[in-house]
Amino acid sequence: MNLARHAFLRLIARPLARFLTGADVIGRERLPRAGPAIIAANHTSHVDTLLLLTVFPPGVVERVRPVAAADYFLRGPVIGWFSRTLVGIVPVARDGGLRDDVLAPARAALAAGDIVIIFPEGTRGPANDELAPLKSGVARLAAAFPDAPVTPVWIEGAGRVLPKGAFLPAPMNCTVLVGEPIRWTGDKTAFLNALRGSLEALRKTAPPQRWLQEAEPDPPRSSGEVGGSEL
Amino acid sequence: MSDVISLPFSLFGYAPPPLAWPLLWGLAGVIALLTLGALAAALLPLVRPGRDYSDLKARVNSWWVMVALLATALALGWPATLALFAVVSFIALREFLSLAPARPEDRLIILGSYLVVPMSYGFIAINEYGIYLVFVPVWVFLVTPFLMAMAGQTRNYLQRASSFHWGQVTCVYAIGFVVFLMRTPAHLPMPAGPAGLVFLLLAATEFNDVAQYVWGKLFGRHKIMPTVSPNKTWEGFVGGWASTAALIWLIGPIFAPLAGANLAIMAALLPLAGFAGDVTMSAIKRDIGVKDTSHLIPGHGGVLDRIDSLTFTAPLYFHLMTFFILHR
Numbered sequence: 001m002n003l004a005r006h007a008f009l010r011l012i013a014r015p016l017a018r019f020l021t022g023a024d025v026i027g028r029e030r031l032p033r034a035g036p037a038i039i040a041a042n043h044t045s046h047v048d049t050l051l052l053l054t055v056f057p058p059g060v061v062e063r064v065r066p067v068a069a070a071d072y073f074l075r076g077p078v079i080g081w082f083s084r085t086l087v088g089i090v091p092v093a094r095d096g097g098l099r100d101d102v103l104a105p106a107r108a109a110l111a112a113g114d115i116v117i118i119f120p121e122g123t124r125g126p127a128n129d130e131l132a133p134l135k136s137g138v139a140r141l142a143a144a145f146p147d148a149p150v151t152p153v154w155i156e157g158a159g160r161v162l163p164k165g166a167f168l169p170a171p172m173n174c175t176v177l178v179g180e181p182i183r184w185t186g187d188k189t190a191f192l193n194a195l196r197g198s199l200e201a202l203r204k205t206a207p208p209q210r211w212l213q214e215a216e217p218d219p220p221r222s223s224g225e226v227g228g229s230e231l
Numbered sequence: 232m233s234d235v236i237s238l239p240f241s242l243f244g245y246a247p248p249p250l251a252w253p254l255l256w257g258l259a260g261v262i263a264l265l266t267l268g269a270l271a272a273a274l275l276p277l278v279r280p281g282r283d284y285s286d287l288k289a290r291v292n293s294w295w296v297m298v299a300l301l302a303t304a305l306a307l308g309w310p311a312t313l314a315l316f317a318v319v320s321f322i323a324l325r326e327f328l329s330l331a332p333a334r335p336e337d338r339l340i341i342l343g344s345y346l347v348v349p350m351s352y353g354f355i356a357i358n359e360y361g362i363y364l365v366f367v368p369v370w371v372f373l374v375t376p377f378l379m380a381m382a383g384q385t386r387n388y389l390q391r392a393s394s395f396h397w398g399q400v401t402c403v404y405a406i407g408f409v410v411f412l413m414r415t416p417a418h419l420p421m422p423a424g425p426a427g428l429v430f431l432l433l434a435a436t437e438f439n440d441v442a443q444y445v446w447g448k449l450f451g452r453h454k455i456m457p458t459v460s461p462n463k464t465w466e467g468f469v470g471g472w473a474s475t476a477a478l479i480w481l482i483g484p485i486f487a488p489l490a491g492a493n494l495a496i497m498a499a500l501l502p503l504a505g506f507a508g509d510v511t512m513s514a515i516k517r518d519i520g521v522k523d524t525s526h527l528i529p530g531h532g533g534v535l536d537r538i539d540s541l542t543f544t545a546p547l548y549f550h551l552m553t554f555f556i557l558h559r
Contacts, residue, residue, distance in 0.1 A: 022325065024526045127335070157329065160338065170342035171321075173329035173525055207521050212332050212387055 008086040009053060009061055017054040020161050020171045021047060025055050026205075027178035035063050036110040036148040037181075040138050040195055042203075043119035044127050044159025047174065049087065051155060052117050055176055066117040067106050069094045090116060092137075103137055103144075110145045120195065127159025128211050131199055139191050142184040149181035152195055154202035157209035173209055177202040250306060251423040253485045257430050258302055260482075265294055289530030297528075297537075301433065305426040309413035310356075312429065316410050317352040320403045321345065323535040326524040327398035330516075332391055336384035340375065344395060347371055351403050355410050363411065367404035372396050397515075401542040402535065408549040409433070409541070419556055420488045427486035428552065431479070436544045439475040439505040446470025460513040468506055475502035493555045500551070501544055508543030512536070 017023045032039075041048060049066050056064050070091035073083040083089045090109045092102050109116050118141065121132040142150050157174035179198045185191050272288040304315040328341050347367060354363040376392040412428040421427060447467025455465045479498035483489040489497055512535065516522065523532030531537050 022322070022329075022525050022527060026526070160329075160335075163335075163338075166338070168339075168342060170338050171325050171345065172341065173326055207330070208519060209329050211335050212391075 002085065005086050005088055006062070010058075013050055014054045017047075017050050020169055021051060021157065021174035023051060023054055024173065024175045025178065026175060028055065030151060030178045030180060031056060031060075032115055032149055032151060032181070033060055035113040035115045036145050037115045038110070038138065038141055038145070038148055038150045039064075039115065039117045039153055040120050040150055040199070041117065041153040041155055042131055042199060043121050043124050044129075044155070045124060045162045045164070047158040047161045047169070048119070048124075048155050049117070051158060051174060051176055052153070053087070055178075056115075060115070063113065064088070064115045064117065065090050065109050067092055067119070069123075090114075094122075103140060106137075106141055107144050110141065110148060116141070120192075124164045125159070127157075127163055128213065131196060131203070134192050134196055136188060136192065138195065139184075139188045142191060143188070146184040149183060150195065151181045152179040152198040152202060153177065154179070154199055154206060156203070156206035160209070160211065175207055175209060177206055251427060253423040254305070254426055254430060257423075257427075257434065257482070257486065258298075261298055261434065265291060265298065268294065286530055291530075293528045293530050305429060309410065309425070312413050312426075313352055313355060313410045316406055317348055319534055319538065320352070320406050321348045322527065323402040323406070323524075323533075323538055324348065324398055326533045326535045327402055328395070330519045330521060330524065331394040331398060332387060333395075334384050334386065334391065336382045337379065337391060337395075340379055340382065340395065343378070344375070344399060347399050347403050351407055352410065355407055355414065358414055360411070363407065367399055371399055375399070402538075405542040405546050406538060408545040412549060412552070420559075422484070422488065423486045431483060431486040432545060432548045433541075434482075435475055435479050435501050436505050436541050438478055439471050439502045439544075440509070440540055442474040443467045443471030443506065443509075446474070456510055456513075459517060460510050463510065463513075472502040472506070475505070487552065488556060493551075497548070497551055497555075501548060504543040504547040505540035508540040511543070512539035 014023075039052065041052060049068075052066065053061065053064060065088045068083065068087075068089040068091060070093050072094075073087075073089055074080040074091055083091070090105045092105060094102075106116055106118070118138050120134040120138040122135045122137075123132075125132050138150070142148065154177045155174060156177065157172055160170070160172050161174065162169040179202050182191075182194050182198060185194070268287075268291040272284055272291050275287070276282075276284050300315060304311040324345065324347075328344060333341065351363065351367055354360075354366060375395055376388075379388065379392055379395075409429060409432065412432065413425045415421060415425045415428060423430070443463075444467065447462065447464045447470075450466040450470065451462075451464030453465045454461065455463050455468050476498040479489075479501060480494060483494050483497060487497075516524065524535040525533030527533050528537055
């Protein structure tokens with residue numbers, strides 16, 4: 001593995017993840033130790049990728065590669081170098097023409113024995129939101145590598161540290177919850193339902209590192225000014 | 232044998248203060264207790280098998296790390312102690328703000344809240360006691376809710392504003408008193424230097440936590456606050472209080488200018504404050520619905536779980552000590 005990525009992960013990514021999120025992991029022993037393997041996680045922030053790159057022990061993290069949108073992560077020479085060399089992304093074309101070709105780089109990575117991180121929601125959602133509908137790419141990857149375990153991972157709180165569109169990260173604790181690996185069952189819908197069920201079950205056990213929910217409706221407003229000082 | 236040992240180096244031109252011998256004996260005592268704990272963790276599975284002792288083992292192992300960090304910081308003097316506790320305050324505050332009721336509009340308020348750590352500890356660094364005393368309890372208290380009002384979200388406003396301030400006071404302001412002890416003027420009577428004052432506070436507070444736990448495990452029958460902390464018992468509380476009071480009574484005069492009635496008052500009150508800090512944090516965690524504030528320290532939980540009693544004992548100890556010294 002290249003030295004630059006190794007130095008980046010050890011000296012920048014790991015300390016940064018610890019500083020920003022505390023990087024708590026529950027169920028670390030369920031993470032795959034070798035590829036080919038698939039990690040399927042919810043996605044609310046770039047911090048998700050940062051966290052997932054730091055939860056693997058040295059010796060394994062060298063093989064961990066996040067699947068990422070080429071149009072976003074290869075949009076310039078500098079960010080492209082950063083994404084490819086340091087983060088180690090597997091670039092996929094989101095707008096891709098031939099549906100199956102889009103995942104060819106991810107299949108190649110799995111064939112090479114890598115651990116591939118995929119965010120099956122397809123894009124980052126808001127911090128508090130329910131899991132978005134899962135795209136079928138993860139199922140097609142699992143079907144192509146039926147022996148590769150698919151490990152569901154719920155990341156709680158990352159969308160508060162750096163939500164989509166925000167520039168400054170705010171340090172807040174996050175928790176990475178690793179579920180029991182699931183396997184390709186031969187049926188796309190059943191597989192996606194199992195993955196979704198597992199992710200939602202993990203979410204229920206997560207500490208409440210989320211924003212206050214909109215529970216009660218707005219209180220009735222009186223027509224007059226409340227608490228005005230003109231008496 | 233001389234009274235003090237000087238470290239043979241200086242740090243960025245800052246020479247650490249000489250260490251008093253009592254501190255080395257104190258450290259030896261702590262290491263002896265930890266060795267006892269490690270032996271218990273190793274032998275209990277052989278004596279009474281069938282139970283899981285991995286938690287005890289993790290607890291003791293984490294204590295070694297914490298003791299090493301604290302001993303190093305105290306040996307290096309106030310700047311290192313300040314740096315260590317500023318980090319402790321930051322992590323505790325991050326744990327607290329991550330669980331406190333907050334809305335998306337509070338994200339920048341939370342980001343700004345961390346500025347309280349360098350500012351509050353900065354006043355300790357420049358030795359501005361008067362400003363330190365009022366900075367968090369008055370100025371941060373006034374400014375944070377104002378900024379929240381500017382952000383414009385009034386839902387759960389009072390609940391959010393007050394919990395933010397609760398975190399700032401406990402995690403930053405209260406813990407800062409530990410470091411302010413290190414800035415005690417040298418002309419005041421201190422049998423083991425400023426580090427001795429800190430050592431007694433930390434040793435008594437943590438001994439109280441451990442003693443309550445051990446007494447409770449061994450003899451706990453009657454629950455003391457079942458709705459707040461179901462594992463706490465009267466036996467643990469009384470046993471811990473008596474053990475800690477005895478410890479302070481015995482070793483207090485070696486490390487701090489305590490004698491007679493002052494010593495008795497400190498011995499009686501400090502373990503009570505430790506218990507109070509512990510159950511207050513338990514009430515908050517129960518309200519939020521978590522058992523631990525994070526998983527940073529194996530066997531202990533989060534930093535905030537570890538320092539919950541210290542958030543009460545540090546200000547009490549500091550102010551009692553100030554009162555005793557000024558009214559000699």
